[in-house]
Amino acid sequence: MTGALLFLAAAAVPPSPAGPWRAALDLAGGPLRFALEVAGRPGSWTGTLCNGGTCNPLSAVRVAGDSVVLEIGEYDATIAAALRGDSLVGAYRNVGNRGPRTIPFRAARGRWPAEPVDPRLVGRWHAEFLLDWEASPRLLEFRDTPRGLEGTVVGKGGDYGLFWGRTAADSFSMAHFDGSFVYMLTGRLDGDTLRGEFHAGLRGRTSWRAWRATDAPHLAPPTEVTRADTTAPFAFAFPDLDGRLVTNADPRFRGKVTIVDVFGTWCPTCHDAAPLLVELYRDYRDRGLEIVGLAYEVTGDPATDGRLVRRYRDKFGITFPLLLAGRNDTEATAATLPQLEGFGAYPTTIFVGRDGRVRRVHAGFHGPAVPDLHARVVADFRRTVEALLAERTTP
Amino acid sequence: MSRLVAGTLLVGLAVAPAAGQDRRAEVLRERAAYEEWLATSPVSPRRAIARPVLGDGLTLGPGDADVPLAGLSLAQLEEVGGTVRLRHEGTTRVLPRGRETALGAYRLVPLGRAGRTVVAIYGGALRGKAPSWYDYDPRLVLEATLEPPAQPGRVRVGTVDGLEAEATEAGTFAGALAGTGFRFTVRRVPADAEDAELEIHFRDATNGLGTYDAGRFVALEPLGNGRYRLDFNRARNPFCAYSSAFPCPAPWRGNAVTLPITAGERYAGGGLVVPAPGARE
Numbered sequence: 001m002t003g004a005l006l007f008l009a010a011a012a013v014p015p016s017p018a019g020p021w022r023a024a025l026d027l028a029g030g031p032l033r034f035a036l037e038v039a040g041r042p043g044s045w046t047g048t049l050c051n052g053g054t055c056n057p058l059s060a061v062r063v064a065g066d067s068v069v070l071e072i073g074e075y076d077a078t079i080a081a082a083l084r085g086d087s088l089v090g091a092y093r094n095v096g097n098r099g100p101r102t103i104p105f106r107a108a109r110g111r112w113p114a115e116p117v118d119p120r121l122v123g124r125w126h127a128e129f130l131l132d133w134e135a136s137p138r139l140l141e142f143r144d145t146p147r148g149l150e151g152t153v154v155g156k157g158g159d160y161g162l163f164w165g166r167t168a169a170d171s172f173s174m175a176h177f178d179g180s181f182v183y184m185l186t187g188r189l190d191g192d193t194l195r196g197e198f199h200a201g202l203r204g205r206t207s208w209r210a211w212r213a214t215d216a217p218h219l220a221p222p223t224e225v226t227r228a229d230t231t232a233p234f235a236f237a238f239p240d241l242d243g244r245l246v247t248n249a250d251p252r253f254r255g256k257v258t259i260v261d262v263f264g265t266w267c268p269t270c271h272d273a274a275p276l277l278v279e280l281y282r283d284y285r286d287r288g289l290e291i292v293g294l295a296y297e298v299t300g301d302p303a304t305d306g307r308l309v310r311r312y313r314d315k316f317g318i319t320f321p322l323l324l325a326g327r328n329d330t331e332a333t334a335a336t337l338p339q340l341e342g343f344g345a346y347p348t349t350i351f352v353g354r355d356g357r358v359r360r361v362h363a364g365f366h367g368p369a370v371p372d373l374h375a376r377v378v379a380d381f382r383r384t385v386e387a388l389l390a391e392r393t394t395p
Numbered sequence: 396m397s398r399l400v401a402g403t404l405l406v407g408l409a410v411a412p413a414a415g416q417d418r419r420a421e422v423l424r425e426r427a428a429y430e431e432w433l434a435t436s437p438v439s440p441r442r443a444i445a446r447p448v449l450g451d452g453l454t455l456g457p458g459d460a461d462v463p464l465a466g467l468s469l470a471q472l473e474e475v476g477g478t479v480r481l482r483h484e485g486t487t488r489v490l491p492r493g494r495e496t497a498l499g500a501y502r503l504v505p506l507g508r509a510g511r512t513v514v515a516i517y518g519g520a521l522r523g524k525a526p527s528w529y530d531y532d533p534r535l536v537l538e539a540t541l542e543p544p545a546q547p548g549r550v551r552v553g554t555v556d557g558l559e560a561e562a563t564e565a566g567t568f569a570g571a572l573a574g575t576g577f578r579f580t581v582r583r584v585p586a587d588a589e590d591a592e593l594e595i596h597f598r599d600a601t602n603g604l605g606t607y608d609a610g611r612f613v614a615l616e617p618l619g620n621g622r623y624r625l626d627f628n629r630a631r632n633p634f635c636a637y638s639s640a641f642p643c644p645a646p647w648r649g650n651a652v653t654l655p656i657t658a659g660e661r662y663a664g665g666g667l668v669v670p671a672p673g674a675r676e
Contacts, residue, residue, distance in 0.1 A: 029619060093428070095436060098556050098634075100428045132565040132583050133543050182590070197619070200590030205617040266608040269639040296645070298598070298609070328609065328645055334551075345553055345642030364557070366445060367639035376463070 015083055017045065017061070017068050023107035025092055025177060029199045032175040032184045033165065035112055036070070051176055052147045052164025072179030079105050094180060103182065103202045117144040118167040120189055127153075127210035129198060140185070140194070140210055142172075149174050153185060153198070229339035233356030236260065236337070238294060238323035241306050241313070246292065246323050248356060256290040257388040260350040262337070264296050264328045265312040267346040272367030274316040276378055280385055281320050287389050288354070293318070294325035296333050296346070349381070353388050360384060419531045422628045426528055433637070434525060437502045438495050442517045443640035446557065449474050449505070449512040455498070462516060467499045477509030506558060513558070515640075523637045527661045535627040535658040538618065541566035541581060541593075549586055552596070553644025555612050555633045560585040565593050568615065568625055577652045579625075581615060593623070596647045597630075599656040607632040607662040610646045630659025 021036040035050040038061055045061035047070055060071040068088060070079040081090025088107040093100055121142045128135035139154040149167055151174055153160040160183050165174025175184040187196020187208070194210040228234070237247040248258075261277055263270040281291050295312075297305035302324055309322050326336050333343050340350070345363040353359045362381075368374045433439045445462055447453055449472060454460040456467040470483040472490075479490040483498060492512075495502045501518035544564035552562045562582040569578045579595045598610035612631055616624040635643035 028617065095432060095438075098554075100432045102425070102428055129589070131587065131589065132563045133547060134563075136587065198589055200588075203614075203616050204590045205619060206589045264609070264643075266603070267635070267643040269635060269641075269643055272639045298602070298646075327648070333645060343551075343645075345557065345559065346645060347642075363559075364446070364642035365639065376461070 014063075014065055015085055017063055017083055017088075019109060020111045021088065021107040022110050022112050023088075023105065025182060026104040026106065027182070027184060027199050027201075028203045029197055029205050030173070030184070030186060032177055032182065032199070033112060033173075034175065034177045036107060038068075038070075049177075049179065050164075051162055051178070052150045053145065054162045054164075056178065077179045081105060081107070101202065112148075112166075114146060114148040115166045115168075117142070117149045118170075118172070118189070119144065121149070121167055121172060121194075124213040125194055125210035126213035127194070127208050129206050129208045131206050138208070138210075139213060142174075151185075152176075153183070228341070228350065228358040228361050230357050230359075232339070234258075234260065234339055234350065234352050234358050236292070236294065236323070236325070238325045238336075239302070240321050240323050241310055243302075246321055248352075253290050253292075253356075255354050256288050257284075257354055257385060257391075258352040258356075259289070259291045259385070260352060261291060261293045262296065262325075262333070262340075262343070262346065262348040262350065263293055264298075264346050265308045266298055266328065269365050269367060270347040271312075272374075273347050273349070273365040274312070274318065276381060277320070278316055278318055279378075280381060283382075284385055284389065289385055289389065291320040293320065293322040294337075295322055296325050296328040298328055351384050351388060353391055359388060415533050418536065418626070419533065419628075422531055422626065425629065426526075429631070430526060434521065437497075438504060438515070438517045439521065440556070440634040440637040440641065441521045441523050442519060443634070443638045444501070444516045444518055445640055446506075446513050446515045449479065449514055453514065455501075455516070464499070464501055464516070464518065467501065470498055472503075472514060474509070474512055479505040479512060479514070506556075524663065526632070527663070529628075529657050529659060529661060531628050532658045535572070535656060537570040537572075537625045537627075538622060539568055539570055539625070540621050541568060541615075541623050543567075544580070550582070552582060552584060552647070553633075553642065554584055555594075555631070555644070557634055557641030557644065562586050562594075568595065568623065570625060572652065572654050572656070575652065575654055579650050580647055581623075582647075593617070595625070596644065596650060597656075598646055598651040600653055601655045601657060604655075605657075605661055605663075607636045607660070609633075609643060610650070611659060613659065627656050627658040630656070632660050632662055636662055 017038045019038065023036045024031040024033050036047060038045060038047045040046050045063055047058035047061040048055045049058060058070050058072060062069040066083045068081050068083050077094040079090060079092045081088040086109040090105050092103045092105045122144050123142065125140040127138040127140045129138050142149060142151040149165045149172060151163050161176040161178060161181060163174040163176045163185060165172060170189045173186045182201050184199040187194050196208060198206040198208055233248060235248050237245060240246050277291055295309045297308060305324050313322055337343060347365055349362040350358055351360040366374050366377045433441055447462055452473040453462060455462045455464050455470040457469055460469065468484060470481060473480050481488045481490050490496045490503060490505050492505045495504045501516060504515040505512050506515055507513050544566050547564050549561050549563055551559055554560050562584040563586040565581045565583045567578050568581050579597055581593050581595055583591050584594045585591055592614035595613050596610055602608055602610055612633060613627060613629055618624055633644050634641040
């Protein structure tokens with residue numbers, strides 16, 4: 001009876017989160033191990049997150065009943081878990097610009113043991129990550145430390161941070177988790193070769209293999225593209241809604257300032273931009289402005305696309321030509337406008353000077369939902385048109 | 396012996412429905428987290444105000460600033476050697492790329508690569524509609540081995556959040572729905588990043604008739620050993636569907652099925668009604 005009362009009394013007191021924790025994120029490809037340590041007392045908890053010898057303080061530790069929330073403020077990330085005796089079970093959550101990312105989290109009281117490192121692994125390895133059917137070079141480094149296996153992965157953009165882990169028989173696993181980046185390298189020694197998977201985030205998995213390195217791999221920097229060709233007049237040639245071919249060489253565009261509006265009737269932001277183009281055409285046509293709309297539509301079927309574009313024309317009272325330029329996929333658009341490198345957004349507004357060459361490319365548009373910015377882009381477009389109209393034609 | 400066999404069979408029969416239930420629960424959790432983020436995040440697409448190009452510099456705040464923001468005194472943004480700096484009320488701060496920084500009642504997120512930075516600006520009340528979804532449908536979860544891409548290499552694509560990114564051709568996902576085969580181009584967006592999603596921007600017969608007109612995005616789930624899961628219940632709209640602050644990404648060539656894929660995110664509002672792929676007058 002007394003024992004039962006003592007048990008009930010003990011159960012009523014929430015367990016303390018204080019102490020070291022063997023933590024893991026359950027990635028799709030296996031557990032990523034790291035260490036947590038919570039210290040302090042109710043109302044003033046602190047914590048650290050460790051990958052082997054590298055530890056960083058948590059920005060906040062909040063405990064309410066059996067709820068424990070560990071905040072990694074630098075990355076706007078949290079680990080929220082339920083404390084049940086000697087275990088924590090919950091989820092790691094990091095909010096990116098495209099939404100939240102969640103990975104299951106669990107921890108048990110205690111410290112990960114420092115396990116002996118297989119000496120055959122230690123040193124530098126020249127790796128090939130098999131990413132999207134292409135071999136991409138990386139450098140792997142493994143070190144035997146008092147904390148166990150440590151190392152890193154080096155790519156063309158630098159290293160991936162300190163990894164910590166363990167070896168077991170011919171296999172190894174080491175990981176880097178700092179609250180934002182979630183990386184784990186797993187593999188197996190197969191003779192003179194290492195083979196394995198690189199895990200990134202909850203689901204990312206990349207196969208790799210490696211050999212003893214002789215020197216660091218060299219990687220070319222990524223290329224930057226996206227601009228308009230201004231060395232020649234901007235060329236287009238597409239049928240209008242009556243099937244007549246309209247080109248940049250037609251008399252109506254000769255010596256004029258021309259706005260080429262790359263749009264689609266399926267694109268809400270294009271609907272926001274259309275009234276401004278109608279206004280500009282009304283206000284500046286007499287001074288030498290021409291506008292042509294290039295419609296990139298869903299079906300590619302002229303009859304269906306033509307009907308949609310007519311509805312669009314009638315909705316906005318458009319009197320400038322609208323041409324059926326093609327289907328709205330990126331490759332199709334790029335293929336029909338070879339002078340516009342790196343096209344990727346609807347609408348795209350191309351301002352062409354009186355000499356037929358591109359002066360400016362504006363991707364996207366601010367609609368009237370945000371009045372100040374809409375007014376701003378309206379004024380900006382007007383200024384651009386006025387400046388181009390004021391340019392003299394080079395003889 | 397017979398008890399062991401019977402027990403094994405029972406376990407085998409029980410595993411599949413349980414796995415299906417887990418899968419459904421996981422997708423519903425993911426949707427709930429996404430909805431909560433859209434409704435509560437200071438950087439929700441539904442709070443987006445603008446995404447100006449940083450270029451030679453931007454001013455924010457007063458009525459004559461590049462981006463007028465009510466209640467904010469003059470703030471200046473500039474890029475120096477790839478670093479985005481914010482000057483406001485006598486102090487200068489460095490804004491980390493891809494992460495939000497508070498500025499008065501607003502949030503700023505520099506995006507894109509050095510020299511081509513855009514600054515996403517968020518603030519104010521929620522605008523637009525909350526997402527709505529089709530019921531979870533376990534029949535619209537497929538698995539396959541990814542085939543090599545027909546044309547390996549890189550391509551520039553519009554992303555879910557209205558940026559322009561270089562993507563790698565990651566392969567082809569071949570599947571079948573209701574006896575109709577399809578082949579979808581799969582791209583790693585952005586290129587080269589191991590933690591990047593393997594994305595499919597696809598169109599189907601529901602587009603313009605209950606789903607976003609210009610197609611939806613869904614990310615493949617790697618299962619190891621070259622196998623991937625395509626769960627249409629996880630399909631989502633690009634952010635352009637929530638706010639015209641985001642440019643609309645252009646759909647990918649060929650990634651269309653003539654069947655209605657009644658799974659994932661729905662859409663109501665914006666644009667004209669567009670006929671679904673294969674529809675004829």
